[in-house]
Amino acid sequence: METKLASGGSVVEKVRAADRYESDCEVVIVGSGPYGLSAATHLKAKGIHVRAFGRPMEFWDKKMPAGMLLRSPRPASNLSDPSSRYTLDEFEKAVGKSPAHPVPLETFVEYGKWFQRKSFPELDSREVVRVEKLSGGFRCVLEDGESVRSKRVVVAAGVAAFQRIPNEFKSLPAELLTHCYSGFDVPSFKGRKVAVIGAGQSALESGALLHEAGADVEIIMKLEQLRWIGQHQWLHQMGPISAMMYSKHDIGPAGISRLVAYPQIMRHVPLNLRMKIGKRAVRPAGSQWLKPRLKDVKIRYGQFVTSAKAVGSQAQLRLREGSVINADHVMLGTGYAVDISKFPFLTPDLLRTIAVAEGYPVLTSGFESSQPGLHFIGAVAARSFGPLMRFVTGADYAVKALTRRLARTVPR
Numbered sequence: 001m002e003t004k005l006a007s008g009g010s011v012v013e014k015v016r017a018a019d020r021y022e023s024d025c026e027v028v029i030v031g032s033g034p035y036g037l038s039a040a041t042h043l044k045a046k047g048i049h050v051r052a053f054g055r056p057m058e059f060w061d062k063k064m065p066a067g068m069l070l071r072s073p074r075p076a077s078n079l080s081d082p083s084s085r086y087t088l089d090e091f092e093k094a095v096g097k098s099p100a101h102p103v104p105l106e107t108f109v110e111y112g113k114w115f116q117r118k119s120f121p122e123l124d125s126r127e128v129v130r131v132e133k134l135s136g137g138f139r140c141v142l143e144d145g146e147s148v149r150s151k152r153v154v155v156a157a158g159v160a161a162f163q164r165i166p167n168e169f170k171s172l173p174a175e176l177l178t179h180c181y182s183g184f185d186v187p188s189f190k191g192r193k194v195a196v197i198g199a200g201q202s203a204l205e206s207g208a209l210l211h212e213a214g215a216d217v218e219i220i221m222k223l224e225q226l227r228w229i230g231q232h233q234w235l236h237q238m239g240p241i242s243a244m245m246y247s248k249h250d251i252g253p254a255g256i257s258r259l260v261a262y263p264q265i266m267r268h269v270p271l272n273l274r275m276k277i278g279k280r281a282v283r284p285a286g287s288q289w290l291k292p293r294l295k296d297v298k299i300r301y302g303q304f305v306t307s308a309k310a311v312g313s314q315a316q317l318r319l320r321e322g323s324v325i326n327a328d329h330v331m332l333g334t335g336y337a338v339d340i341s342k343f344p345f346l347t348p349d350l351l352r353t354i355a356v357a358e359g360y361p362v363l364t365s366g367f368e369s370s371q372p373g374l375h376f377i378g379a380v381a382a383r384s385f386g387p388l389m390r391f392v393t394g395a396d397y398a399v400k401a402l403t404r405r406l407a408r409t410v411p412r
Contacts, residue, residue: 025049027406028140028150030128030345032056034112035378036156038080038395041119042403045082051148053124053140057112059158060105063183067209069102071201071229071287075248076393077103079115080400086115102289128345131155133353137373140345152373154402159379161343162336169197169308172330176315179332180206190214195317195327197305199223200284203333208293210331218325219299220317226299227285249393252281263397266386267365278387338380350374357383366405367398375402 027043029036032054040052070077078087091111092099100107116123130141137151163179178184180202186209196207199221211217230250251260260266260281266274286294300319307318308330317325339359341351355362355370360383367375367385377398381389388394 024149025051026150027051027152027154028128028138028148029053029154029156030131030140031156031158031378032116032123032125033059033156033158033378034079034392035158035395035398036154037112037116037120037123039154039156039377039399039402040123041079041081041086041115042399043406044120046403046407048406051122051124051150052120053126053128053142054157055125055127056116056123057109059160060112061109063160063181064105065180065184065186065206065209066105067186067212068105068205069287069289070105070108071102072391072393073248073250074099074101074103076250076391077108078396079112079392080396081115081119086118091115102287130347131345131350132347133350133371152375152406154367154375154377155340155343155346155380156377157343157345159336159338162338162379163332164334164337165332166197166305166334168305169330169332171310172308172315173310176310176328177330177332179334184331186210186213189329192216192328193218193326194329194331195220195315195325196331196333197221198284198333198335199226199286200333200335201229201286201290202335203284203331204286204290204294206331206333207297208290211297212293217297218327219294219297220303220305220319220325221284221299221301222304223284224302226294227283228291229285229287249388249391251387251391251393252277256281260386260388263385263388263394264365264401266388267384269386274386275383278382281387282390336379338382340376340380360384365401367402368405375405377402 026048027050029040029050029052032052036052036054040050043050074088088111091114097107126142126144128140129143131153132139137149138153139147139149141147163182169177189210190213193216194210196203196217196219203219207217207219249261251257256277303319303321305317306320309316314326314328315330340356340361353371360380361369361376363369363376363381363384367377367381369376379390381398389398
């Protein structure tokens, strides 16, 4: 079946018509979030002819709930450029903002767009709708039908395509069900009863935001009690000893935090152990600053939904214990399940050439897949390089490793 474009016509028709307008480059980057913008900046600095596509910071700007605060500490919230000129601190100085911790979502979005204007103003805001393998390279078809040929493609498309919707909720109609990172208007839930599913940062913060907006919130979680990030603060206040146990990224408990800060080491850890380390580093937990915001929110511990159905204008949820909850809306804080086959721009023929394990591409040291010239950075690289790749702070390592790989092979 041919993919249809917003401008009308099929991808195949548009490609045939657009062949004469093709622009060649060495590298195409698909995506313009923190990883895509950082990669474009580094490759450009090396003199590599790179083109990047996508609306800057769109996922953060359009899919995150307004009022959200970043879980990551300030030092772990910087995008990466070769000279470290375009940091969050420099942005705040430039625009006259007072530094804040935790960092407000709105500040981070503004910072990312400022970073793009300063470091890679040539960003093309059109979306890539199709990536095809050609002899000696790739063709990327854009949303308006134009196509671009390149020797290599770097996929930095984020996690928007990977929302985890547990099976028990799939029968609910869209008007009763929302994934918390799919873009929702927080104030619109005022006066409504909302069941929030999950025990991680996304679920807990969504619950707090909805409660503060006047919604009647009930959080349902499998955990018997809440977990909090950094609950042993004294371990962070021991000077050099703390520095030996925790990295600036602040991902995971003592010791694990240090290990996951070195993706080049994580890549060589046996897979079973690597996956256990990753699971422990990012297990469901909430930031300390959520505690006071949740004190008046009802939470059901040790429970999970076994079935859900629409009854009239409400969702009826049956819990493990047999009780039933009726809610005006269900908000899922159930995270993401990486599966690169859900990237709509990767063709079936191209996907068949990529070695995949549990939805993740198998990657080499240069973030290259089994399809030569096709690279993946961001959360999709977490299985190969560890949980640091799930966070903004992982962009610095990823794009430097990518740039070293391409600088050896791409003429400048």
